Amino acid sequence: MFNLNSPDDNRSSLQDPVALNVGGEIFTTTLDTLTRCRDSMLGAMFTGQIPVLRDNRGNVFIDRDGKAFRYILNYLRSGFLDLPDGFADLSLLRREADFFQIRPLLEAIHHHEATLPLSVRGGPLAAMLMVNVESKARLLHFNLRHGPENYVLRTCSVQALAAELFCTWKSFLNLLCKHFSYTTSQGLASPHLCNSRQNRLKLEWVPKPEKLPQDQYDKQQYRGLTVPGAESTPSDEVVNNRWSSCEITDRQGFLEELLKVALAEGFKIDLVVPDPAEVLNCTSLRMVKG
Template sequence: MPGPITLNVGGRLYTTSLMTLIRYPESMLGSMFCGGMSTSKDLQGNYFIDRDGKMFRYILNFLRTSHLDLPVDFQELDILKREADFFQIQPLLEALQQIECPVTKRKKNTTLNIIYNSQSHNVCSFNVNIVDVQVFSTSPALLKLLDSKFYYTFKGNNLPAGTNLEDLKCISLEWVEYATSSMELEYVTQNWKILRVSPSHKQIRSLQMFVEQVIKIAVNGGFLLHSFPPCSSGPQILHFTQ
């Protein structure tokens, strides 16, 4: 059996076993420690994950026991749910769903507006597109859901999108669209970011793919799509029912 593994999660250290981390192979941790995703380390050689270190305590305990144990006066359920969603631990998400108080909501219309800009650059005889996307919505819940699903790969590290969730009015994303494998070195030298989506961790290679992933995330999150315009370089306005 391999020795203990120490994780640095948002500045907090946790030590556990490889078998615990890969208990759910389809999760982000399972992918990281089964070789499916790149990992980064801190200066002491500990695996580094830039997430909420306090919340990771409950996530790690769930991986150890497959049982969710929370204090009686626990007040941060939304934060824990967001962390569980980031790590894509489906049984934990289901356990969190069961302890949430059911709320009856009246269906309401939701508009999502995607504004897209692209600038073409010639680098080493290759044309690359640097993409700037802003996503606005009448539903803060939908924006938070989308923000939790997209992340960057930058110089071998996985980074959150970085949106301020306390005052979430829109999502701003900037990345470089897909280029040939021969340009991998240029991604490092030019400080280019790759945009990915969880849980598949696919690289977003075009505006059409981005819009398709936005729709998939919204529908899986309980939003019903009513209209889908043809994908173009102009604004994309999508209408959902929540």
């Protein structure tokens, strides 16, 4: 049995502590907590702007999900969104926060979702990733200037690397485009999918040898490949117009970074060629998710 209180009744009957029955779950809190966001539905209910419903024990009754309300109430108490590891009801919590019109909480949920792996935010139950990596040594001949008319012919070995990736989960390739960056004479540049309609990504780069002058490296239109540094954040200071980053100098370094991202998104190694025991030295790799 439930009783409906008018707005005028609310003003006289609501006092601390407040007992709430939310979907069968009982909570006890204060008016100050419930009205922390004045422009929310809870703020309107507990400042007497709209009527409240009470159960037969006198608790304010709200016909919403009680388990999700626990996190809403804790947010109103502390101003922080505290969720346990592996929290699986984020969509429900977002829906409840939207119902109560608690806009700061909705923003906190959105920020939390942005930090989650793609697989947690929602992705296919099954996906396949195919990777082919090759490395070729090339000899580069160039003139090194020692004076106005004094040039010396030099030879330098460069390592040209290429990785071709196909993935049935296109969002994962887009994630890799954000993780890896090309270094060029103009600064950092993001890779792009081979075709907007294809699930393919090709990366080609040449690490700069120590013996090769920078002007000769740029003249050949070579580019390097980097990933964010271990302690790099968007708030880091920019040095020479580049974020703190780590250069990928060989096939092993690329595969190590790729595996780190893929494993975090729920992929597992399915096939390694030529030697399954030497995954960081492989030429072909197949990973599956699901």
